[in-house]
Amino acid sequence: DADVTQTPRNRITKTGKRIMLECSQTKGHDRMYWYRQDPGLGLRLIYYSFDVKDINKGEISDGYSVSRQAQAKFSLSLESAIPNQTALYFCATSDYPDREGTGELFFGEGSRLTVL
Amino acid sequence: RKEVEQDPGPFNVPEGATVAFNCTYSNSASQSFFWYRQDCRKEPKLLMSVYSSGNEDGRFTAQLNRASQYISLLIRDSKLSDSATYLCVVNPSNFGNEKLTFGTGTRLTIIP
Numbered sequence: 001d002a003d004v005t006q007t008p009r010n011r012i013t014k015t016g017k018r019i020m021l022e023c024s025q026t027k028g029h030d031r032m033y034w035y036r037q038d039p040g041l042g043l044r045l046i047y048y049s050f051d052v053k054d055i056n057k058g059e060i061s062d063g064y065s066v067s068r069q070a071q072a073k074f075s076l077s078l079e080s081a082i083p084n085q086t087a088l089y090f091c092a093t094s095d096y097p098d099r100e101g102t103g104e105l106f107f108g109e110g111s112r113l114t115v116l
Numbered sequence: 117r118k119e120v121e122q123d124p125g126p127f128n129v130p131e132g133a134t135v136a137f138n139c140t141y142s143n144s145a146s147q148s149f150f151w152y153r154q155d156c157r158k159e160p161k162l163l164m165s166v167y168s169s170g171n172e173d174g175r176f177t178a179q180l181n182r183a184s185q186y187i188s189l190l191i192r193d194s195k196l197s198d199s200a201t202y203l204c205v206v207n208p209s210n211f212g213n214e215k216l217t218f219g220t221g222t223r224l225t226i227i228p
Contacts, residue, residue: 033213042120042203042218043160056214090159094213103213105152107159 003027006091006108014116019078021111023091031094032074033105034058034066036087043090049074081115088112119143120206122219129194130227136190137222139204147210149180149187152203154221160203163189191224199226 004025013019023032034046045058047066055066063085067075078085091108122139129135141149149166164171166178166187177190187206191198204219 031213040220042220044218045214045216048214058214104162105160105213105216107161109159110157 002109004091004093004106004108006089006111008111009109010112012114012116013081015080015082017081017115019081019113021076021089021091021113023074023076023108025072025074025091025093025106025108027093027095027106028071029093029095029106030071031096031103032068033092033094034064034074034076035090035092036060037090037110038087046076046089078113078115081113083115086113086115119217120204120219122202122204122222124220125223127222127224128227129224131194131196133194134190134192135194135224136188137202137224138186138188139206139219139222140184140186141204141206141217142185143206143208143217144182144185146185146206146208148207149178150205150207151176151178151187151189152205152218154201154203156200163202194226196226196228199224 007022033048035043037043049055049068052068065077089111092105094103119142151163152160153163154160166180170179175192179188201221201223203221206217208215
């Protein structure tokens with residue numbers, strides 16, 4: 001089983017619908033992230049969380065919200081989906097960076113969202 | 117100018133050949149650098165970190181040139197399984213991943 005699990009893996013929805021993407025991890029990491037990936041653009045950070053009481057906006061948080069229900073669970077919500085939120089969404093986790101500053105990101109398998 | 121720029125490719129390279137590609141970054145204060153590999157429709161996975169002194173992992177060699185602000189990845193004796201998109205990632209900090217900047221990736225196809 002994957003260490004970082006995302007559900008659903010694929011979703012097609014209509015404009016205005018509420019959508020939740022869920023992420024759970026078994027790596028025991030405190031840090032969790034939501035990214036989106038669009039063709040021709042690099043991965044962009046939506047939200048991140050260092051623990052259940054710490055939620056931070058990333059580069060492109062408008063139109064999104066998150067919930068950190070437990071150390072292992074981090075959900076991303078689109079309250080009213082719009083077509084330009086069609087993208088591939090990745091959840092990721094990391095441990096505290098080591099002295100080299102690597103803090104490797106471990107990604108889930110991705111959730112492909114299409115908003116019609 | 118983009119913060120992190122990569123040649124999107126595709127690079128079509130025969131099996132067994134050596135291939136190299138670069139990534140340039142604009143923030144001279146960038147602290148740490150990485151190459152991630154992303155297979156088609158899959159998640160990115162860390163390939164290697166890039167250290168100031170350069171580092172090698174098997175057939176893969178990564179180099180950092182701070183003066184010219186680029187990092188490079190060299191793949192020797194390329195295998196079919198090396199076909200993937202290679203993402204350059206730059207971090208302005210040594211203390212977390214919140215400010216990571218991802219390149220758009222260089223697509224590599226190894227031809228039998």
